[in-house]
Each structure stands twice: as structure tokens, then as C-alpha cells.
Amino acid sequence: MRSGFAAFPLSPAVQSLLLQQGFQQPTPVQEATIPLFCGNTDVCVDACTGSGKTLAFVLPVVERLRRLEAPLRNNQVGAVIVSPTRELARQIFDVAKPFVATVAWLQAALLVGGTDAAADVDAFKRFGGHVLVGTPGRLDDIMQRCTSMDLRTVEVLVLDEADRLLDMGFRAQLDAIMRRLPRQRRTGLFSATQTDAVEALARAGLRNPVRVNVAVTAALSGRIRGHDHWVSSHAPTDMVQRTPNTLRIQYVVCDPTQKLPQLVAFLQEHVNQKVIVYFLTCACVDFASVVLPRLPQCTSMRIWALHGRMKQTVRGATLAAFAGAPAGILLCTDVAARGLDIPDVHWIVQYDPPQDPSAFVHRVGRTARMGRSGDAVVYLLPHEITYVEFLKVRKIPLQQTALAGELPQVQAELQRHAETDRLVMEAGMKAFLSYVRAYKEHHCKFIFRLQDLSLGQLATSFALLRLPRMPEIKGYRSFDFVPSVVDPESVRFKDKAREKQRQAALRQRRLQGQAGVAQPDRRRQQATLVPEVHLPAAKRRKMQEKNDLDELQRDYSLLRKFNKGKLSAAEFEAATLEGEVQ
Template sequence: MRFVDLVPALSPEALAVLGASGFVQPTPVQEATIPLFCGNKDVAVDACTGSGKTLAFVLPVVDRLRRLEAPLRINQVGAVIVSPTRELARQIFEVAQPFIATVAWLRALLLVGGSDPAVDVGSFKENGGHVLIGTPGRLDDIMQRCSTMDLRTVEVLVLDEADRLLDMGFKVQLDAIMQRLPRQRRTGLFSATQTEAVEALARAGLRNPVRVNVAVTQVQPPGVKSKKQSQGAEAASDATQRTPSTLHIQYILCEATQKLPQLVAFLQAKGAVTSLHSDSQGHQDKKVIVYFLTCACVDFVAAVLPRLSQCKGMTINALHGRMKQAARAATLAAFTEVPAGVLLCTDVAARGLDIPDVQWIVQFDPPQDPSAFVHRVGRTARMGRSGNAVVYLLPHEASYVDFLRVRKIPLQQAPLSQQLPDLQSALQRQSETDRLVMEAGTKAFVSYVRAYKEHHCKFIFRLQDLALGRLATAFALLRLPGMPEIKKGKGLEGFTPSAIDPDSVRFKDKAREKQRQVVLKQQQQRRQEEKVQRRQQRKQAVQQPEEHLPAAKRRKQQDREDLLQLQDEYTLLRKVKKGKMSASEFDAATGLDF
């Protein structure tokens, strides 16, 4: 089937844009969804990632508004498209723009966080926004702020990555948005893992929806007579898998201290180096996306990789949710444009993003939510193209492979790289000579341990099985941080504290080190003032006329002063044990630095 065969569901204008963009044949999900959604049907679409779901709702939305009897006024809204992340919302906006441009009066407005909401309100009042595309929080905020916005004319509501929207804390915002919209509207839910959120369909306000389930039949092993492999609408059999058949997923079992060397060896072997055509070994340019458990882990690896000699020539970008919106957009655009490179990121870049020419997905850490596994690997092998993915697992996490297979995600074990670079000494040297790396490693360690405790698969990812000593070594820690998860002598094998005093490590950035010294001086001055103040208070108490006090009262007063001093020193000692104060600072505060 071709797109022209979907007439009259699609307009000639939409077909012209599709033809100019090189789209001739619809994907199975587009073929099944577009006629239904262009008509008077609500749809709940369940299809593997990379199957073309964005066009499956953008085309019906635009053509439905095109067929309105009269154009919408500047303050009227015709469609609302909700996305869980800013990056995905921006991508939907860019995909929709060429089709929206074919309707003279139609305007789209992107509403995402990271900017002044007053600017968005002003933009709507001045230019209108017949199609609102954005994240739940910003959409809800602008709808509250903009009293002139008329939502009674909304024809279509789309919830993209619906399972994630209904699962990541957007319930209040989604309820508020849907309560403002008319009930007589078309609603579409689109996701790659929608089968896990059946109860969400009622919440979303669908009326007798048509379920579109585009499944992928598993490929039988060589020599085994297989059934006809197909992709089609409606429910699939038990033999279906959750990932595209063109996606090859592997796993590697290794210790925590081997993960970064394995990653560096992998990047070298796969040729993730920017070049015109290929390197001396014949490696073609490749894009690699590497996923981590936390933002701090991304920052640590982003700090150390460019300093390694093995990574010279690699274009390395970092992306996570704690970055400012402008930086996130610039990083994503830069990675999209380069012919080869590495993107280090969290699950903020796991859903819906269509980055061209991504050959490999590396899951350095398995995700907290197992459903995110499918979305991560879905950044490659999109629209029928081939792709590869690999996940690194610690030895005690081996049962995660069986867990994924039960969830229809096939994996094969990959061999370990035999010639691993010796990175540990280089990492330790970086941590001992640059405070930036030292602090990044400590933050990464703490965030990783705390995130590990919150894994959804607690029966596999158990904190008591985590080798904290090897993990601390992998993050090049000089000292173990004071945190309740670290119990003395338990799981700390493989870690040796550095002879370097962490307080003596300076920033290589002179401006940052100068700022640190100013802060340290201010802290020292403040502690000295507090020390003098405590001494004055004790002196005033001692200067009370003792001749008027009986001996018993003098002893009680002395006991109270001794107790106060002991409490002060105990408080400072607890700070030392927690790593908030060094031994030298303790001596200075207690008057022992003589």
C-alpha cells in the first residue's frame, strides 16, 4: 500500500508534503491508524518504537482541522498534543510544521519548560496557537495563565508516549488539561508499551476506542521451519516480541571496574570517531548513544572520557534533565548534525526522539523502569532500518536477561573485549589532581547507590548484592562518602583509600579554584567567629561572682558548661565522620591546632 491509497483520509496537500519528503509507503501502524483517526474513532495505538507513530497522529490532526467549515479565530485551539519530554515535544513540532504550513490560517505553538511562561502567553495572544504541542506542566500552566484561550473548539487530543505520561507524576496536570477540553473530541493514545497501562485508557477519556496493536513476529532460529513473519493491526500471538526484528540486542556480564574500560574498548572498536568516510581500519562513521542511571553518572563519564588518550578524536556530548533547556537543545542538535559521535545521556533521551544514523545503543546501566529498556533501544533500528544494542550487567544482575526474555525482548550474550585498556590508574590520577573529577566521581557514586535502591526490579537489583568497594574504585573515589547505605566492612572489598587528602585537591580551572578558596576562607572565618563566641559565653558564665554561689551550685554550673562544650565537640565529630569536615578543620574548631 502507498499513502495515495489512503485517500480520502489524507488530503492532496498532505500527500504532496509526504512526496516531497520521500515518504511513499506508510508503515503498518500508519496504515492501520490514519483512516481510523481521520474518521470519528478514538484510537489506542500499541506499536514498537521507531514504527512511525508521530506521522500516524500528525497527519490526522492537521487534515481534521483542514476540513473545518470555518477557520479558527486567533484565540481558539483546535488540537492539543501532549508529550512527556521537552525534546520529544520539539521533535513533534518540527515534524508537524511542513503539514501545518499547507493550511494558510493554521498556527502551531510549542509549549515546553525552560523559558519564561509570560513569553509563551504573549506569543499566543499575538500569533495564536491552533495546535498546542508541549509538556503537561507547561500546557497546564499556560492554560491557567491565558484567560483569552478558547478550548471549547478543541477537536483532537493526542497523548504521545501515553504510558509514560500516566506514570511519571503528570496525573494532576493531565486531569486538569482534559477537564478543560470538550468531551465531544477525538482522542488518541500512542505508545510502545501501552499494554501495561490498560487502566489508563479510562482516565484519558476515550469513548469506545479502537485498539491498534502492531506486533513484530519473532524470527525463528536457522534451520527451524518458521511461520510467515508479518506486521499487522490487532492483537498478536504469544510469539510476538516487543522490539523490531531488525534490532539485534546483546548483553555483557562484567564487574563494575570493567564497565568503563569495556565502553572505551567498544567505542574504539565500533569507530565512533568523526571522519570523512572511514578510519584506517575500515570502520565507518558511527553514532553511539550511551545511557546511564543518573545525571551525576553522565557528568562523571563526560568529565573523564575526553581526557583519556583512547578517546582522542571522539565527539562526546552529554545530555540529562538537570541541564538548562538551551543547553539540552544545543546538545541534541549538535549530536544530530555530526556524522559520528557519542551521546552520554539519561532516560530524558529515551523516548520518541528520532536521531538519524544511530547505529548502536549502549546501556551502561540498566534503567530503573524496565519499560524504559524498550524505549532506549528504540533510538536505533527505526522505520525498518537495522540497528544494534548492548547492555552491561553486573554478575549478580544476570537474571535480568531472563526477565527481559519473558517480556518478549530477545537478547544474546556478547563476548567480553579481551584487550581492555588500563584506565584505572588514569582515572585515579585525574581524581587526585583535579577536584572537578573528584567531586563528579563522589556525586556519581552517591546518586548511583541511591538510585539503585529504587530499582523497580528489586528482586534482581538488590543493594545488598552491590559490590560497593569495586563501585567506589570504578568512580575513582579517594575516600568513601559518609552515607547510611555504606556499612563498615560489608561489600567494601576492592577499594583502597588514596594517600592524597581530598581537601588538598584543587580545581585545574583557576577561576573555580579561586572561588573555592574564597568560600573556604569564609567558612573558616565563620567557624572562628563561632569559636570565639562560644568562648566568650563560657567566660561570661565563669565571671559570675563565685563567692555568692554555694559550692553545690558552682559544681552544677561547671557541669553544665562541660556538657555544652562536650555537645559542641560531639557535633563537630559527627561532621568529621560524615565527611562534612576534615580532621584539620576539627582541630581548628576545638582549639587543638597548636
């Protein structure tokens, strides 16, 4: 009896390529999915991250197109693979390319944002693209622009990370793409976390689907719970977990001011390994990428930063550099949490728990992939300890680990840099503001409560010289924060060119300020004349929350204008003071 990939309905060319690439035995998700998807069956696959889902749909796509009675013309499309992020789409494209090349006439095309859409249209017209791999927005855009593209020949549609596609608001683009495709096609939905929205999409877009549910049990990592027609299997639920058994997840409880010393001590201990560190916001990533290389304990470390506000070329180069390095540290947001297969990642550090709890599984899934072992740790503040039980309910086991024995003294060094380099000072202020805003909008509000957050310690951890005026701080009396004796206005950029530009902008604003005085806002004056209306307590609380958020956004906008040189220090002070009084 044949075993392994040889038991599947795959061509000799694909079988040979699998052996060349070192694939000896299929993973459970591949074993359950490939025979179904190669046949006339739609599938909805639910399997933990790192289980080999990409090959589970790439191989059936190639085999179905190989079996066509006649080769497709250049303008005809045979398969569409949709991914939520550019990085994941490029990774899928790279995995698929060698298998696509086993069919002489087959061409694959990558369609993602960050590049010239007109160039993509021109490339399709010249070279064709029988297998389209891309993000929803760019795929929808190219399908509209390229009138010569023939989608009537599409045999297979794959939605990878289907839950994320819906969470990111791509439903309209997905509906537009699916409307253009023929009904007589095979469709596959793949994700590590199936949601009600994914199931609704599956019922609407799949024909007689088979659900493949591959879960991990305490007895055997990667054991197949079963696949069926939307009927749950009967494995004991207390034995099932959402992460591989080869992955050990730990948690550390520490104060905000201990987080950075904890991270530095951890990085020193694992300096010869690959580590991915996840932060809550892009500004927090920027702050860490500015600060860590300046600390004497980290000067010899290779550090990269990656988040969604970077240009696509920078993101691609950063990811490629980290993937190719034998050791190093990647500081990132959840833009690098889904599906990316970065080789030999030893540790995942969650400096901040994710805003969306479903991202936790995807973050830790960057290690312990394809049966390998891996480790992860998450830093929790004392009031966030309930998050451990919350994760255990979601079948994600965690173990507590002790604080590092002797923490490096980095706070004084960090403060010195903030008082002498405006780049560090401004990075800390932006990170603080973005962190507070993101924390306030956390999906698990019953655990991550802003009123439980020590804003003073948080401000210290970001090396703030002064506390900003913002709604969250009003009425808060026990800050546990000592302002710096250094005047923030006196702090200069160490980069002489940037400081020269800042000084020129300050002089220009002074001249403009002397030319005239801004008129008071009449709408605000009139608003004070409106008689007070007595509202129910619940309505007042809701209005207060909205007003607080609006004021926080206003202060954040003022800070951005100030940093860009659009407001002088005096104008910024007056504007924020006006908000404080009102």
C-alpha cells in the same frame, strides 16, 4: 487499486509533501491508525518504538482541521498534542510544521518549560495557535493564564507516550487539561508500552475507542497483530516481541571496574559511528563527560552530555548538535529515551540498566527506527544476569557477547586525574553517591540488590580516594578497595579561578569556626533518653531501611554543602563522624 499513502483519506497537498519527504509506503502502525483516526474513531495505539507513531497522529490532526466548515479564529484551538518531555514535544512540533503549513490559515505553537511563560501567552495572543504541542505542565499553565484562549473548538486531543505521562506524575495536569476540552472530540493515546493506568485513562477519556495493537513477530518485523474494540488478538504469544526484528540486542557481563574500559574499547571500535550511551543518574553522566575527554584513547572523539538537570537551552543545543553530526557520542540519562528520532544512530549502549524496566525498550528504540537496522548492548554486573531472563519474559530477546579481547588500561589514568584534579575527584564522589541511592531504589529489587553490589569495586570504578561514610557501607568488611595515599583535602582544581574561589571559601569558614562552636543538637540528646520499645521483626526491618535512607540523604546533603563551600573540611568531618557514632 491505490496503494500506500494514496489509499488514505489525505488531501493532495499532504500526499505531495509525503512524497517530497521520501515517505513512499506507510508503516504498519500508520496503515492501521490513519484511516481510523481520520474518521470518527478514538484510538489507543500500542506499537513498538520507532514504528512511525508521530505521523500516525499528525496527519489525522491536520486533515480533521482542514475539513472544518470555517477557519478558526486566532484565539481558537483546534487540536492539543501532549508529550512527556520537552525534547519530544519539540520533535513532534518540527514534524508537524510542514504539514500544518499545507493549510493556509492553520498555525501551530510549541509550549514547553524552560522558557518564559508570559512570552508564550503574549505570542498566542498575537499570532494564535490552532495546534498546541507541549508538555502537560506548560500547557496547563498557559491555559490558566491565557483567558482569551478558546478551547471549545478543540477537535482532537493526542496523548503521546501516554504511559510516561502517567509515570512522571502528570495525572493532575492531564485531568485539568481534559476537563477544559469539549467531550465531542476525537482522542488518541499513543505509546510503546501500554499499562493498566493507560487503559484506565483510555476508558475514562475515550469514547468507544478502538485499540490498535501493532506488534513484531518472529516471522515478519512490524506485522499487524490486529485492532479491535479492547479485545486481544489471537496471534501466538511466543512469536511476539517488543522490539523490531531489525534490532539486535546483546549483553556483556563484567565487573564494575571493567565497565569503563569496556566502554572505551567499544567507542574506539565505533569511532566513526553515532553512539548513545545511557547512564543511571545525572551525576554519572557528568562523571563520564568529565573523564572520557581526559583519557588519551578518547581525545579525538566528539562527546556530548545530556540530562534533565541541564538548562533547556543547553539541552536543545546539545540534541541539535548530536543530531546534525555524522558521528559522535551522546552521554545521557532516560531524558533522551522516549520518542526522540535522532537520525542514523548506529549503536545504543546501556552502561547501566534503567531503574524502570519499561525504559529499556525506549532506550534501544533510538536505533533501528522505521525498518532500518540497529544494534544495542547492555553491560550487566555478574549478580544482575537474571535480568536477561526477565527481559525475555517481557518479549525482549537478548544475545550474550564476549568481553572485549584487550581492554585499554584506563584505571591508572583515571586515578591519576582524580588525585590531581578536584573536578574529577568530586565528580566521582557525586556519581558514586547518586548511583548507590538510585540502585537502592531500583524497581527490580529482586535482581538489583544493593547487598549484592561490590561497593569497593564500584568505588574504584569512580576513582574515589576515600570511601564515604554512608549506611550502605556500615558492616561491610570485604571492600576490595585500596584508599589513595593522596589526601583529598590537598587536591586542587586545575581551573585556577575555581581553586581561588575554593580557597577563599575555606579561609572564610576557618574564621567563622574560630568565632564560635556549634551547639549540640538537643533533640538528638533527648532521643537517646527514650526507652527502647520491642517491635516485631518486620517493623524493625522497615524502620531500619527508612533510617538508612534518611542517613544516606543526610550524608549526601552534607557533601553537597561541603562542595558548595558551606562547610569546612573540619565541620564536614565532624558532622559525618557524628552520624557514624549515632
